[in-house]
Amino acid sequence: MLLLATGAAYANSGAPYPKKVIVKHFRIQMSLLQPPKYDIPYTGDLEIMFYTYKENIKELCGISDYACAKIWPDHKKCIVRILTKDVLEKRGYAYNFALRHELAHCNGWKHPNTLGNKHFSLGEKWDEAEGGVWIEADRKMAAPKLPESTKILPAYSPYKIVCITPKWEEESCAKRQEDVLAYSRPSISTMPHITKDPCIDYTKEECQR
Numbered sequence: 001m002l003l004l005a006t007g008a009a010y011a012n013s014g015a016p017y018p019k020k021v022i023v024k025h026f027r028i029q030m031s032l033l034q035p036p037k038y039d040i041p042y043t044g045d046l047e048i049m050f051y052t053y054k055e056n057i058k059e060l061c062g063i064s065d066y067a068c069a070k071i072w073p074d075h076k077k078c079i080v081r082i083l084t085k086d087v088l089e090k091r092g093y094a095y096n097f098a099l100r101h102e103l104a105h106c107n108g109w110k111h112p113n114t115l116g117n118k119h120f121s122l123g124e125k126w127d128e129a130e131g132g133v134w135i136e137a138d139r140k141m142a143a144p145k146l147p148e149s150t151k152i153l154p155a156y157s158p159y160k161i162v163c164i165t166p167k168w169e170e171e172s173c174a175k176r177q178e179d180v181l182a183y184s185r186p187s188i189s190t191m192p193h194i195t196k197d198p199c200i201d202y203t204k205e206e207c208q209r
Protein backbone atom coordinates (compact mmCIF):
# COMPACT_ATOMS: atom_id res chain seq x y z
CA MET A 1 0.00 0.00 0.00
CA LEU A 2 1.36 3.37 -0.91
CA LEU A 3 1.16 5.98 1.78
CA LEU A 4 2.20 9.52 1.21
CA ALA A 5 3.65 11.84 3.81
CA THR A 6 4.86 15.37 3.40
CA GLY A 7 8.17 16.54 4.69
CA ALA A 8 9.87 19.90 4.82
CA ALA A 9 12.90 20.64 2.71
CA TYR A 10 15.02 23.73 2.59
CA ALA A 11 17.12 25.39 -0.03
CA ASN A 12 18.90 28.69 -0.18
CA SER A 13 18.51 31.09 -3.06
CA GLY A 14 21.45 29.59 -4.91
CA ALA A 15 23.25 32.93 -5.30
CA PRO A 16 26.98 32.50 -4.60
CA TYR A 17 27.38 35.60 -2.44
CA PRO A 18 23.96 36.60 -1.26
CA LYS A 19 23.70 39.89 0.57
CA LYS A 20 21.11 38.23 2.72
CA VAL A 21 20.32 34.54 2.93
CA ILE A 22 17.00 33.68 1.41
CA VAL A 23 15.70 30.34 2.52
CA LYS A 24 12.88 28.72 0.64
CA HIS A 25 10.69 26.30 2.51
CA PHE A 26 8.72 23.83 0.52
CA ARG A 27 6.85 20.66 1.21
CA ILE A 28 7.81 17.51 -0.56
CA GLN A 29 5.88 14.32 -1.06
CA MET A 30 7.52 11.35 0.57
CA SER A 31 6.92 7.65 0.33
CA LEU A 32 8.29 4.69 2.16
CA LEU A 33 11.30 2.98 0.64
CA GLN A 34 11.03 -0.80 0.80
CA PRO A 35 13.76 -2.40 2.95
CA PRO A 36 16.46 -4.16 0.86
CA LYS A 37 15.46 -7.50 2.34
CA TYR A 38 12.13 -7.32 0.48
CA ASP A 39 13.29 -5.34 -2.56
CA ILE A 40 14.08 -8.52 -4.47
CA PRO A 41 12.42 -10.14 -7.50
CA TYR A 42 9.05 -11.67 -6.64
CA THR A 43 8.86 -15.24 -7.89
CA GLY A 44 5.25 -16.18 -7.18
CA ASP A 45 2.12 -15.99 -9.32
CA LEU A 46 1.78 -12.27 -10.02
CA GLU A 47 -1.10 -10.26 -11.46
CA ILE A 48 -0.80 -6.53 -12.04
CA MET A 49 -3.95 -4.53 -12.68
CA PHE A 50 -3.66 -0.94 -13.81
CA TYR A 51 -6.23 1.74 -13.13
CA THR A 52 -6.70 5.23 -14.50
CA TYR A 53 -8.94 6.54 -11.75
CA LYS A 54 -7.84 6.90 -8.14
CA GLU A 55 -11.45 6.36 -7.07
CA ASN A 56 -11.27 2.78 -8.41
CA ILE A 57 -8.07 2.14 -6.46
CA LYS A 58 -9.57 3.61 -3.29
CA GLU A 59 -12.61 1.39 -3.67
CA LEU A 60 -10.49 -1.73 -4.12
CA CYS A 61 -7.57 -0.92 -1.82
CA GLY A 62 -9.37 0.76 1.06
CA ILE A 63 -6.93 3.31 2.44
CA SER A 64 -4.57 4.11 -0.43
CA ASP A 65 -5.75 5.66 -3.66
CA TYR A 66 -2.39 4.99 -5.37
CA ALA A 67 -1.75 1.26 -5.13
CA CYS A 68 -1.99 -1.82 -2.97
CA ALA A 69 -1.02 -5.46 -3.04
CA LYS A 70 -3.18 -8.42 -2.08
CA ILE A 71 -0.97 -11.21 -0.83
CA TRP A 72 -1.87 -14.84 -0.28
CA PRO A 73 -0.72 -16.09 3.15
CA ASP A 74 1.91 -18.39 1.61
CA HIS A 75 3.17 -15.50 -0.62
CA LYS A 76 2.74 -17.71 -3.67
CA LYS A 77 0.21 -15.41 -5.27
CA CYS A 78 0.01 -11.64 -5.30
CA ILE A 79 -2.29 -9.15 -7.00
CA VAL A 80 -0.99 -5.59 -7.38
CA ARG A 81 -3.54 -2.90 -8.16
CA ILE A 82 -1.86 0.32 -9.19
CA LEU A 83 -2.51 3.58 -11.01
CA THR A 84 -1.04 3.83 -14.49
CA LYS A 85 2.46 5.25 -14.92
CA ASP A 86 1.07 8.50 -16.35
CA VAL A 87 -1.36 9.07 -13.52
CA LEU A 88 1.18 8.16 -10.84
CA GLU A 89 3.71 10.58 -12.30
CA LYS A 90 1.13 13.37 -12.52
CA ARG A 91 0.48 12.79 -8.82
CA GLY A 92 4.17 13.03 -7.96
CA TYR A 93 5.03 9.35 -7.76
CA ALA A 94 7.82 7.57 -9.62
CA TYR A 95 6.32 4.50 -11.27
CA ASN A 96 9.19 2.05 -10.70
CA PHE A 97 9.43 3.08 -7.07
CA ALA A 98 5.70 2.54 -6.58
CA LEU A 99 5.80 -0.85 -8.26
CA ARG A 100 8.85 -2.02 -6.31
CA HIS A 101 7.19 -0.88 -3.08
CA GLU A 102 4.17 -3.06 -3.89
CA LEU A 103 6.30 -6.02 -4.95
CA ALA A 104 8.09 -5.79 -1.61
CA HIS A 105 4.66 -6.36 -0.04
CA CYS A 106 4.29 -9.41 -2.30
CA ASN A 107 7.55 -10.62 -0.74
CA GLY A 108 6.05 -10.27 2.73
CA TRP A 109 6.90 -6.71 3.77
CA LYS A 110 4.43 -5.07 6.15
CA HIS A 111 4.04 -1.53 7.38
CA PRO A 112 1.27 0.21 9.35
CA ASN A 113 -1.70 1.30 7.23
CA THR A 114 -1.76 4.82 8.57
CA LEU A 115 0.71 7.35 9.86
CA GLY A 116 -1.35 7.94 12.95
CA ASN A 117 -0.16 11.22 14.46
CA LYS A 118 3.41 10.66 13.38
CA HIS A 119 5.40 13.13 11.32
CA PHE A 120 8.49 12.13 9.47
CA SER A 121 11.38 13.96 7.88
CA LEU A 122 13.11 13.05 4.68
CA GLY A 123 15.48 10.15 5.27
CA GLU A 124 13.86 9.13 8.54
CA LYS A 125 13.37 5.47 9.31
CA TRP A 126 9.97 4.11 10.35
CA ASP A 127 10.66 1.38 12.89
CA GLU A 128 7.15 -0.07 12.67
CA ALA A 129 7.68 -0.53 8.93
CA GLU A 130 10.54 -2.97 9.44
CA GLY A 131 12.97 -0.15 8.91
CA GLY A 132 11.44 1.40 5.77
CA VAL A 133 12.87 4.88 5.14
CA TRP A 134 10.92 7.96 3.97
CA ILE A 135 12.29 9.24 0.68
CA GLU A 136 11.02 11.49 -2.12
CA ALA A 137 8.00 9.88 -3.76
CA ASP A 138 9.36 10.78 -7.19
CA ARG A 139 12.74 9.06 -6.64
CA LYS A 140 13.80 7.45 -9.92
CA MET A 141 14.86 3.83 -9.74
CA ALA A 142 15.31 0.86 -12.04
CA ALA A 143 12.34 -1.23 -13.11
CA PRO A 144 11.74 -4.35 -11.03
CA LYS A 145 12.24 -7.78 -12.53
CA LEU A 146 8.86 -9.45 -12.95
CA PRO A 147 8.17 -13.19 -13.16
CA GLU A 148 7.78 -14.36 -16.77
CA SER A 149 4.30 -15.61 -15.97
CA THR A 150 3.12 -12.16 -14.82
CA LYS A 151 -0.40 -11.39 -15.97
CA ILE A 152 -0.94 -7.74 -16.74
CA LEU A 153 -4.35 -6.18 -17.13
CA PRO A 154 -4.11 -2.71 -18.67
CA ALA A 155 -6.32 0.16 -17.53
CA TYR A 156 -9.56 0.66 -19.36
CA SER A 157 -12.37 3.09 -19.24
CA PRO A 158 -14.95 1.92 -16.69
CA TYR A 159 -17.50 2.23 -19.48
CA LYS A 160 -15.78 -0.19 -21.82
CA ILE A 161 -16.28 -3.93 -21.66
CA VAL A 162 -13.11 -5.84 -22.30
CA CYS A 163 -12.89 -9.48 -23.32
CA ILE A 164 -9.76 -11.39 -22.35
CA THR A 165 -8.77 -14.97 -22.98
CA PRO A 166 -7.99 -17.33 -20.08
CA LYS A 167 -4.34 -16.38 -20.73
CA TRP A 168 -5.22 -12.72 -20.17
CA GLU A 169 -4.75 -11.73 -23.77
CA GLU A 170 -7.22 -9.22 -25.04
CA GLU A 171 -9.55 -10.36 -27.76
CA SER A 172 -12.29 -8.69 -29.67
CA CYS A 173 -15.64 -8.98 -27.89
CA ALA A 174 -17.38 -8.72 -31.29
CA LYS A 175 -15.49 -11.76 -32.53
CA ARG A 176 -16.39 -13.66 -29.39
CA GLN A 177 -20.05 -12.84 -30.00
CA GLU A 178 -19.77 -14.19 -33.56
CA ASP A 179 -18.17 -17.39 -32.26
CA VAL A 180 -20.91 -17.86 -29.70
CA LEU A 181 -23.59 -17.38 -32.35
CA ALA A 182 -21.83 -19.77 -34.69
CA TYR A 183 -21.85 -22.47 -32.02
CA SER A 184 -25.27 -21.80 -30.60
CA ARG A 185 -27.23 -21.46 -33.87
CA PRO A 186 -26.58 -24.48 -36.07
CA SER A 187 -27.09 -24.00 -39.75
CA ILE A 188 -29.95 -25.84 -41.47
CA SER A 189 -27.62 -28.45 -42.91
CA THR A 190 -26.33 -29.46 -39.47
CA MET A 191 -29.77 -29.61 -37.87
CA PRO A 192 -30.69 -33.16 -36.93
CA HIS A 193 -33.22 -34.57 -39.34
CA ILE A 194 -36.49 -34.85 -37.49
CA THR A 195 -39.27 -36.89 -38.95
CA LYS A 196 -42.65 -37.20 -37.43
CA ASP A 197 -43.57 -40.67 -36.35
CA PRO A 198 -46.44 -41.61 -38.68
CA CYS A 199 -47.96 -43.71 -35.95
CA ILE A 200 -47.78 -41.08 -33.26
CA ASP A 201 -51.53 -40.58 -33.09
CA TYR A 202 -52.56 -44.11 -34.24
CA THR A 203 -54.95 -42.69 -36.73
CA LYS A 204 -53.50 -44.41 -39.74
CA GLU A 205 -54.89 -47.78 -40.48
CA GLU A 206 -51.51 -49.49 -40.69
CA CYS A 207 -50.69 -48.27 -37.24
CA GLN A 208 -53.70 -49.68 -35.55
CA ARG A 209 -52.22 -52.87 -34.27
Ligand SMILES: [Zn+2]
Binding pocket: 001, 002, 003, 101, 102, 105, 111
Ligand atom coordinates in the same frame (compact mmCIF):
# COMPACT_ATOMS: atom_id res chain seq x y z
ZN1 LIG B 1 3.05 -0.13 1.26
